[in-house]
Amino acid sequence: MGRLGRAVRGAMVGLLALSAAACADIYRNHGYTPTDNELAQISVGRDTRDTVAEIVGRPASSALLQDGAWYYVQSRYRHGGIGAPREIDRQVVAISFDQAGTVANIERFGLEQGRAVVLSRRVTETNIRGVSVIGQLLGNLGNLRAEQLID
Template identity: 50%
Template sequence: MQYAGKIRKISVAVLLCASLAACTASFRNHGYVPLEEDLSQISVGIDTRDSVAELVGTPSSSGVLNDGGYYYVRSRVKHFAWQKPEVIERQVVAISFTDGGIVDNIGRYTLEDGAVVPLARRITRNGQDVGFIKKLLSNVGGFSAGDLIN
């Protein structure tokens, strides 16, 4: 009888420890942002796209157009139990260039700034990118019973 009681106490203790361990938050880091020392080596009005990539590395994202800026993005995400993952920190370093490819500006943004930097755009131009569902639905009623017989 005493043996069964000890096993029960040990089981409850192990279950309690496992449930407490499951409730600890875990953090994940995603992306890369250059260090401030590296960014200070970039000269606005002098450096080019190639020299920026050489000094601070290849960007994780670049502008929508070929002549767009470089965007370096780093995020820290908190995962806690059953809750939805939450972004608790985000840094974006945006380096913009002139039409000639010379550095025009270097900006650093965080979640506190509230600045939204579009990293991707999805634009449908003049109906060229019509989706599958739209094509399918546009054909409904476009044929007659005579078409099916022939």
């Protein structure tokens, strides 16, 4: 085999390696949720909006109708090949406040099979506020399929 044959074979191996690398999944994170260590620094019934903002920062979204609850949302997407990006994980941390602006509840929600699932909850009273808003945020997004979007 001559030089030309080796060059062609080398080019084909290089092209094959490049095409295999192009199919590798890429993961991207969007948004921010405080870690459990950061949330442990917040005391239910004692901390206020200002102290929460100092500890974990202000959220990108807050509910106006639910006593000013703060929602921190983080999603992880997998981009692979020619298909559309697919959300593989979503977490929502909800910090709700009472009328005086004191922390009343801290909850962490996850997404499992298109349904909102409570992962952890710290509350001082039995009335859990803001669940319906979380359900609306997380409920339908996981149920969409490519076939539904095309129709």
